[in-house]
Amino acid sequence: MRNYYIYLLKEDVAYEYFGKEILIFNLFLEKLQEQSPAHLQILLNQIRYITNPISVIEINRYIEKNLPVEAVYKQNTTEFLYHAANTSKNYSYAKLEIFNRYLKLSSEGSYDAETHFFEVLRKYNSCFLAMDFENRHFGWLNPIKQERYI
Template identity: 45%
Template sequence: MRHYYIFLLKPEIATSYFGKEHLIYQLLYEGETADTELQEIVKKQINYISAIIPSLQIKKSVEKKLKVRHDFYVLKEHYYIDIKAFESKAVLKDHGNVLTISANGSYQAETIFFEVLRQINSCFFAVDFDNKNYGWLNPIKHVNYI
């Protein structure tokens, strides 16, 4: 099973740390694994770089874009995709300050959720702590000023 934490970072943080994603990952990892005393400080740092998750916008976008799919359903404010043909399942949950996606099987179901979130905001940053994977859902284009 794959489990992703999806944070919405402030635009200025996303721009500043483009190409330095490992630093964001390290901070988020410390937030999950540090001892209690240090964890409180790290959580404050994470809150400082994070933006508020636009829950209503996510709800509207997910439901609008996925309601036509026969393998999509909503149960207790959680969004599910179960693609039987590919043996792919995923659930998207909104925890207020972070989104989570839990997925089994092939990558199709979670990719559908990532695509919807990517279109909402370019500053979503996903982390899979178990497999040490991380990155932007929609890579930020780096602007070069001449």
């Protein structure tokens, strides 16, 4: 099973750290591995400073409205389940859990179901950063285009 933790970064932070995502990933990874309560609190404060809270109601409405019609999903106040084609060759399952400061996307099978969620979230806001700590993968859901001035 693949697990992605998706944070909504503040816009100025997203622009400043585009291309330097490894620094943000390392901050979150350090938080997961920290043993000292005092240092953990500092890391949590830093993370709270660079991220925006997520409106559970607003994102629920947006996902409900924008998931593909052929999707089979169940929704409660904080969780969406999505099953893409359930054939033996193409099994795809994803579950999106919504919390105040992050989203957790768990998926298995092919990448179809998780791709649908990523696509909807990408259109909702361009400053989402997804991180898979187990496999050390991370990236923007919608890469930010930087303007170059000469």
